[in-house]
Amino acid sequence: MEEMVKKYDVIIVGAGIAGMTAAIYAARANKKVLILESSIEGGQIINAISVKNWPGELTISGVDLTRKVKEQAKELGAEFNYTKVEKIEKNGDDWAIIGEGDETFEARSVILAIGTEPRKLSEKQTADAGTRAISYCATCDGALYKNKPVVVVGSGNTAKHETAYLKNIASKVYHIHHDDPIPEDAVAIFVAIGRVPNTEFCKGLVDLDEGGYIVSGEDCKTSVPGIFVAGDCRTKNLRQLVTAASDGAIAATEAIKFLDSK
Ligand SMILES: Cc1cc2nc3c(=O)[nH]c(=O)nc-3n(C[C@H](O)[C@H](O)[C@H](O)COP(=O)(O)OP(=O)(O)OC[C@H]3O[C@@H](n4cnc5c(N)ncnc54)[C@H](O)[C@@H]3O)c2cc1C
Incomplete structure (x- = not known):
């Protein structure tokens, strides 16, 4: 018998600080939320021994900060699953999110929070x-x-x-x-030659700038209705934890408005 694909209100791609903050906001609004992560939660900050500029903590390790934010998202009901998203396709009014081995997830809205990775040697x-x-x-x-x-x-x-x-x-x-x-x-x-956005699979899905960043304003909307963006992977002036978290809150709020207007 064919397995039923579970449908989510919001699927967030990337469990960095942007993605997990988006999950907290969407789950608190009682939306069904799934985060898909290709590696482990935390993203870039996981390697930081001492995190700076995070309000409320004089210093905290990246691992401890990640653990706290993940616990908060899970406590509110957000689900986590581990796969590298390879493709996102329109599926009627919804979206099919395709991971490794063609594993497919269905979403009524999507938040891309896929961050950046170090630029490789020539x-x-x-x-x-x-x-x-x-x-x-x-x-x-x-x-x-x-x-x-x-x-x-x-x-x-x-x-x-x-x-x-x-x-x-x-x-x-x-x-x-x-x-x-x-x-x-x-x-x-x-x-140490800079970073590049993890947006290879987003080519042809949403508008990207010449550096590969997802084009968006402070409303965290992409060029495609129903797909939102948060954190370091979007066009912005300051790539830090607080701006990633801020984007997560805004992207989730816009996704909630989008869902409620349907
Ligand atoms: C060493 C270091 C120290 C730093 N220290 C500070 C600091 O002290 N204070 C500060 O404010 N900022 C600091 N920063 C910057 C801060 O870490 C970033 O601005 C922030 O982590 C960005 O969060 P994000 O969620 O947007 O992206 P990321 O942290 O990059 O997370 C993106 C997540 O998406 C996942 N992902 C990517 N592609 C896919 C895919 N196809 N499918 C599924 N998952 C995917 C990745 O595995 C990752 O977990 C530091 C950065 C580094 C590298």
Whole structure:
């Protein structure tokens, strides 16, 4: 017998702070909410040892902040499921959200809260790197290279911070720019060349800007009615936790209005 596909009022793609805040707002309005996450909850902040600029906490780890926000969303009735969303298609008045292995979920509205990921090395540097370790987080992985030579790739402030951090640990820290040759003796490559939005599967679904960010104003509406966007994956000036949470609240409120007007 064919399995019934469960239908949700709101499906949120991405369980970062934007997505989980959206879930809190939508679930409190008594909507049936599912969050689909490709990895573990928390998104970018999960790796932060000490989170800054989050009101109410002088300092808190990314793991603890994530745990609290997830508990709050679950307590209110939001469901979590783990799959990488690969496609979203119109299905009558609703949306079919298709994950790995063609697993399909149905939604009356969608919130895209898919964040960003680190930009990868160029083809030339990837070839140069060979089988050497590649990391995107010095605080996470730096300790593995005590007294060994490493290299940081990137020209911005993050690359400078990563270099300064690694100087306390490694025997030598090279600091090179995007596309410079990678020194032969470096055993690990720390990449800090910016971030890109996780919006590959959104091409042709909603309008994207030239950098791949989902085009939206402060109302968190996309170019398509019924699909909303929250957090770092949208066009905006400040990508931080509080603005991600703010977007989550706005996107959910707009989704609720959309559902109630149908
Ligand atoms: C190391 C570090 C430290 C930081 N420290 C601070 C700080 O102290 N204070 C501050 O305000 N900000 C900080 N930031 C910035 C802050 O983390 C981000 O602005 C915020 O996490 C953005 O949240 P988000 O929910 O929009 O996106 P993300 O955190 O990127 O979450 C997106 C989620 O979507 C999931 N996802 C992506 N694609 C798919 C898909 N196809 N299917 C299913 N799931 C998908 C991802 O796995 C991820 O869990 C820091 C960032 C980093 C990297």
